Amino acid sequence: MxxxxxxxxxxxxxxxxxxxxxxxxxxxxxxxxxxxxxxxxxxxxxxxxxxxxxxxxxxxxxxxxxxxxADWRSPDEELALRVKQLIADCFPEPLTLGEIASRLHVSPYYLQRCFTRLMNCSPAQYLVHTRIEAAKRLLAETRLSIAEVAMQVGFRTGAYFAHVFHKQTKQTPTQYRTCAERNEQEWP
Ligand SMILES: [Zn+2]
Known part of the structure; x- marks a missing residue:
């Protein structure tokens, strides 16, 4: 406390x-x-x-x-929750702030401000985070190529995906996959 x-x-x-x-x-x-x-x-x-x-x-x-x-939520908390849910469901699609806002019937400006205040990151950052986490799972658990992983999690090119992935994790997608495979083998 x-x-x-x-x-x-x-x-x-x-x-x-x-x-x-x-x-x-x-x-x-x-x-x-x-x-x-x-x-x-x-x-x-x-x-x-x-x-x-x-x-x-x-x-x-x-x-x-x-x-x-009393699991009560303020309207802003409710909105932030719906944004998170929408991103979790639709992150492979070409989502933009405007697209998310129009699907939830609010203004992009309001959505950006409300989400950032409650979540301590912007909707765009949250979207990238969600995509990278999904990419990590695909890299570790499938044999999909880097370009295929990129497409499946919502990036348009493998190169841009690799760039963002490296920025977020300090590893290239290939390095991440190699590490994941090594950990798998060392698992007792
Ligand atoms: Zn009481």
């Missing part, structure tokens, strides 16, 4: 609802930050990212603030 968590709990800050949940180990109950129940001792508090996580840790939801019914 950090000081920001603790401040939110002491002040029953509704703006922190949805960002985290807190459990009190002595009572076995967990709450939303805004809950007006008595402030627990700091050393008994544990922080959870979601209500599910608190439930899995064996805590019971508070009857007063009903935290398990």
């Amino acid at each position: 950090n000081d920001e968590h603790w401040r939110a709990i002491v002040e029953c800050d509704p703006a922190s609802d949805g960002r985290f949940f807190y459990g009190v180990l002595t009572t076995g109950i967990f709450c939303k930050p805004s809950c007006k129940s008595r402030t627990p001792k700091r050393e008994h508090v544990r922080i959870f990212a979601s209500a599910d996580e608190a439930l899995r840790a064996g805590l019971r939801p508070c009857k007063r603030c009903q935290p398990h019914k």
Whole structure:
């Protein structure tokens, strides 16, 4: 737990609802930050990212603030989540910021600003990251050529793909594949 968590709990800050949940180990109950129940001792508090996580840790939801019914998201969080989902589903397509924005019926400017604020990276960076992660899997698990991998994850040319891949991972696609194969062989 950090000081920001603790401040939110002491002040029953509704703006922190949805960002985290807190459990009190002595009572076995967990709450939303805004809950007006008595402030627990700091050393008994544990922080959870979601209500599910608190439930899995064996805590019971508070009857007063009903935290398990509160997986609430702000409209901006909802939008960021939909962007991530769209990128995960459609990254092999030639996506642009304008294309993503029009599919989600928002302005590109708003989408860019909202996503970057919540995710600490732009939609374009997130798209590249998603493509590179998919490329890593294909390089490690298939015999597809570099150009074929590039096409499958949404790059138009093998050369541009290799350039971006190297920038992100400090390895060429071929080096990455060789390393992955070596690790495979060394696996007991
Ligand atoms: Zn509560």
